[in-house]
Amino acid sequence: MAHDQDLASAYELIYTVAAGKNYRREAHDIAVLIRQRHPTADSLLDVACGTGLHLSHLRDSFAHVEGLELSNPMRTAAAARLDGIAVHAGDMRDFRLTRTFSAVTCLFSAIGYARSVHELHQTLDCLAAHLEPGGVLLLEPWFTPSQFIAGPVDIGAAADGQRHLARMCVSRHTGTTSTLTMHYLLGETGTGIRHWTEEHTLTLFTNEQYLHAIQQAGLRNVEWLPGWHDQRPRIAAIKPRPGRSHAAAPKPPGSTS
Ligand SMILES: C[S@@+](CC[C@H](N)C(=O)[O-])C[C@H]1O[C@@H](n2cnc3c(N)ncnc32)[C@H](O)[C@@H]1O
Secondary structure, rough: OHHHHHHHHHHHHHHHOOOOOOOOHHHHHHHHHHHHOOOOEEEEEEEOOOOOOOOHHHOOOOOOOOOEEHHHHHHHHHHOOOOOHHHHHOOOEOOOOOOOEEEEEEEEHHHHHHOHHHHHHHHHHHHHHHHHHHEEEEEEOOOOOOOOOOOOOEEEEEOOEEEEEEEEEEEEEEOOEEEEEEEEEEEEEEOEEEEEEEEEEEOOOOHHHHHHHHHHHHOOOEEEEEOOOOOEEEEEEEOOOOOOOOOOOOOOOOOOO
């Protein structure tokens, strides 16, 4: 079992160094995308914010940002990074903060941790409830059942000062569930080498299920946008202002997936 701190630092090494995920560029694109739909947007809530990497850049684009995260190690890392910013302990499926925001984001497929269609609806209801009228939801979905390919072993390695990290990840697919088994090896000069395993279960929702949950939560102007760094689209939607008409939702990409 890894020390709490290992989980958060392993996360950053794997995604920012080994996989080259560019949080700064993504945050810039997110801010542009939100302002195109809500020019006066000045506040943002990042739900399932992980170690706060998007927020560390988004704080430069919005006057007020907050985060919410279920995992204590991830939240502790986010709070340490985001001095002066509220990072709430909370579950995306059931949380209630005391204010609303111009934008609510749920990024890097965290939505896949909803374990059923019912939990997807609970989560979308919570996200929508924290948007002000005219506010923008930005959701980065997990794979649909027809997109997900189980089996290939993904290998990543990264070094950072005295630490060397290697991860192998293999996935399997059962029904509407994908399971990722990750083996980590963390070597540190003077400390030795530790090994731990994590198992992540994410639900393969269809595009129709995402669309239905977003609409049921009262959001409109749903858009499927091109992905930034992979083949998966992002979804944007707007919380209607009272008395304004909104565009009908387009058919989601792929009629049955
Ligand atoms: C793939 S990570 C994405 C983290 C961050 N958004 C990013 O882009 O780096 C998924 C995150 O979702 C969090 N998470 C999983 N289930 C959650 C839930 N029910 N409520 C809130 N956060 C959750 C995990 O702890 C993890 O930090």
